[in-house]
Amino acid sequence: MTMVIIAVWYLACLPMNRDLPQLANVVGLADRYEVAWGLERPVLPAPHQIVAELYASTLGTALFRETADGFVLNPRNLLTHAWVTVSATLAGFAIGVMLGIVLAIAITEVEALRISLMPWIVASQTVPILAVAPIIIVALGSIGIVGLLPKAIISAYLSFFPVAIGMVKGFGSPEAMLLDLMRTYNASKAQIFLKLRWPASIPLLFASLKVSISISLVGAIVGELPTGAQAGIGARLLSGSYYGQTVQIWSALAIAAILASLLIAAVVLAERLTLNAMGARP
16 A cells, blocks of 8 residues: 555656646656656655655754754754654643543543533634644743743643543443442542542543644644744744745655654553553553
């Protein structure tokens, strides 16, 4: 399937780039494809151009450079931008997960909150993040909060939702018979939560975390767009857009996809270790 996608991608390069002046005087089909696959600023770059740009901007560029203060991360290396974005992603993910779990506990334990709070949680996700991000950046910037925290808050705004919804479902998953049995043993609410509701919710927690970590990365990238940030994948996308460097834009998108895959893989690994420790089947 991957080979089919790559083949279709290569074939699509010519029709997508047909209006560029470099192809105006090229006649033969083979020659037109040869030119289309080597354009400096194509509308749709060929896969090998993206791979070459990824190599040149990561392994082909020094990760550290020497300054008067010692060795620092090289802003020309794409891995430097990836680290900036991952830092905001992980911070926002941590905030979002904690917020989602707290909200889920409150909704599960207090019936009034289930009725009143749940609609607001759902409604919060109907507001486009591109509209919310500048508001958050400007509001926090006006009180002197800049840098990592505003981007982390934007990530948390996106990532808390799947955790909250998943954990509400998870905390409510134990059967009524089991809940009645715990009450028969005179178990307190805390004991019911720790010994029944929480273990039962673990599979749904990790299912939610896989979604949450990926959209947290999206939130971090979106948070970099309205700030005029000098570092981060969002900043890389903006600079590529300003100067018409489409290959740079696609390489930034590719590194974002790779980062998302690695973050999800880390969650999957944590899930397997946790379920094995619990004696459950992954």
